[in-house]
Amino acid sequence: MNKTDECKLNAFMAEVCSYIKWADVHDEVVLELRGHVEDRIEDYVNRGLPYSDALDKALKDMGAPAEIGRGLHRVHRPQTDWLFICMMGVYVGIALITMFSISGGTANAVNLSLYQGMFSRKLLWTGLGLGMMIGATLFDYRRLRAYSVYLWWGIMLLMMYTMIYCHRFGTIGKINLGGVSVDVFGFAPFLLLIAITGMVARLRLHRRNDFLMFTALCAIPMYPFLKNGMPASGLEYSIGLIALLLATPALRKHRGIIVGAVAVVIVCLLAPFTSDISAMRLKAYLHPQLYAHTAAYQYVQGRQALRDAGFWGHGLHASLPLLPGIQDEMVFNYAVYAFGWIGGISIVALALALLVRLVWMTTKTTDVYGTQLVVVVGVMLGIQFIYPVLMAFGVVPMVSVSFPMFGTDGCVTVVEFACLGVIMSIYRRRHIVRVANASQNVRIHVE
Template identity: 30%
Template sequence: MKRHPQIDEYIRQVCSQIKSKEVHEAISQELEGHFADRIADYQSEGMSEKDAVDRAILQMGDSHLIGKQLHQTHKPRIEWSLVGMVAALVGIGLLTLYSLLDSQSLVDSQFQRQILSVVLGAAVLAGILFADYRKLLPYCKQLYMTTLLVMLISLMTSEQVNGSLQYLDLGLFRFDFLSLSPILLVLSVAGLFSQWRWESWRDFSKALVVVLVPLLIYMSASRMFIGLLYVIWFGVLLFSSQMRRMYKWSFVGLIMALFLAAIGLLFAKPYAISRLLIFLDPYKDPLGAGYQTVQSIEAIRSAGWWGHGFGAQLAALPVTESDFVFAYLVYSFGWIAGGAVLLIGILLLYRIQRAMGQVKDRFGSLLIRGLMAVFFVPFFWSILMALGIVPIFSVSLPFISYGGTQFVLQMAVFGIILSVYRRKDITVLAASR
């Protein structure tokens, strides 16, 4: 049936009230279907086409009111509770670094750079928040291949710092690309997994290649923690994919076996193994391999409920601005402050988990799951490391530790998570077309 001009005008008026233009086509098709059904019913009762159209429009109701209701249903939404908790962590981080500055453990230029990183990170988060993450989907394979290529270049050209390859030298500036790579790989692998059908061993084989190459690069660069993080978030995406359960367990078992074998090769020397496992009994060598763990535990133990105060000096513990910033935070502001950071982290995880349940888009859901692992594994590892519960790696506490590049990347992670949540009602309607 040819659409009547009155129906066209009605639909136009409805859509004029809906700011999100991306849902206009889907809503138009939905309204057309309703009108077609009603007009057909009225005509079967003997009405003329004109009378049937008039009756259908009358029964549908006021176009502006319908449009406003649909706008409320499908408008993009920001999860402000997540924004608030991120802002709280950033504020705690700046206060902690300012305390380090007052104790002369941090210099003015470092604190100023962190302030600039906060401003830049906020801009990055806002820019990603209002972007359409779905536009990445057609380019996931290219993104994966490009990321691998730059990782290989980084492996071959980076400078070695503390036994691991760190910075990609681009001439004018140096950049730790391997720290950025987990985010890029989550974006690309989530897209690939959302498109694969997982019906044969061929998909299993492709997934095996996808996981092995980056893992080998991380191990070759001696980036143990990034390798561990990669195994964890890849496993999360794998179990969230549509791969058959028997394949999932086989796959994860194979990955873990390869990762542990790589760890064994890299820590083949007894001295290296003892350093890795010293957290089990750090007081066995308090002035050697267990020194950092012992100093961190003692600093936290001596803090009490309210700590030693703003600007407290903790010269005995190294890297208090990065790896052991949680120990310094508790030492200065007490167990209350440490508990608050831990509680915010748990609430943040809970809120993202709940928000994820409302996302029906397959790509978006996988993105959130992978990025949750990328953020929360370092978050909780850094805290547990300061408490002497897990081995020591070079792990910063997100949003609190000093580090410009890491801070901006962490803000980008939350920009993507918020972007997926913001578009959850739009993507559901668009997918139903």
């Protein structure tokens, strides 16, 4: 193809793309159109036409660029799940109202410093999180795959640094950056799983070395989780990893990895109870009435708050000074106490509706990488939705797990919002032409 022919073909592609408003799909559209044009050119050349004449006839057969462009624009407009956005808006609103109620209902609290300025900080972090969510929605999620290795190494180095920092200053899983407490182990499971999901597509798992590398990438993060005494984060990571394994066709046949991941989950469940203090906590969980004033104090007070809640609750700014930790792991108990069982049931119903919507999004996503990301993030959010409810009723042991967006750690909140933005980015691009299956997604009338 000489320069004149190339310019002619590029001009045709540019005119078609000028009618497609969404720039993200231009590259895929150009590749698909070139494939159709080159097929027609080859057919005419085989009939004995010169290449330039074959190009002219092929472009004429394709039809008017304006007609093609308008047709593709109708097919390739960004898809927005407004129902999911509305449900998220209601959920975030409930989270903010709950934090506002907690911050204003602590007049009799033992430690007021925990609650001073809490709602203002929550507003700030929620605003930053919403900004991150919008940015992640507009960002093409497929580009994350290229940075997966760097993301994995970055999170691992940050976790290792936090381990050293925690050992030196006596904090647990957090570092202090300019007066801002960063719960590294709180958001690490999300980012690690996103990184591993991206690396799965880049590895050839039928090869021994790549398979061993994948196994190491999955196993290594468990060391800092268990070493630093953060089994809850390790449990979230392990369950998310199992979901990724089951969502990856190339990995489902490796039963050894899945069995190993299940074993790690069991270790995470048992790890908190290996020390004397943890054994006491296990006894308190199993027999809360015997340790009502010591290790089981939160269990007892949390259940008492549920019993005293009533159908409509005690209203906004309800004071519950005897229940510690209401800003995090006990936030559901407080929400029921303040807004009644009707409020608690509404929160649970909304959380379940969001999870069902995430499952529905998975069925609508044709890209394997996108499906894996939705599954991983959805499972992680599902754990954080379900576990606090079970913990409130004393069904499971108490750990530092709170509803997504309800917690007071700002960085974790921002990461949770960003992960939801990734999910919306996947749904938004679910109709983008993929070169591998473009023939199934795009129909171009050729005379």
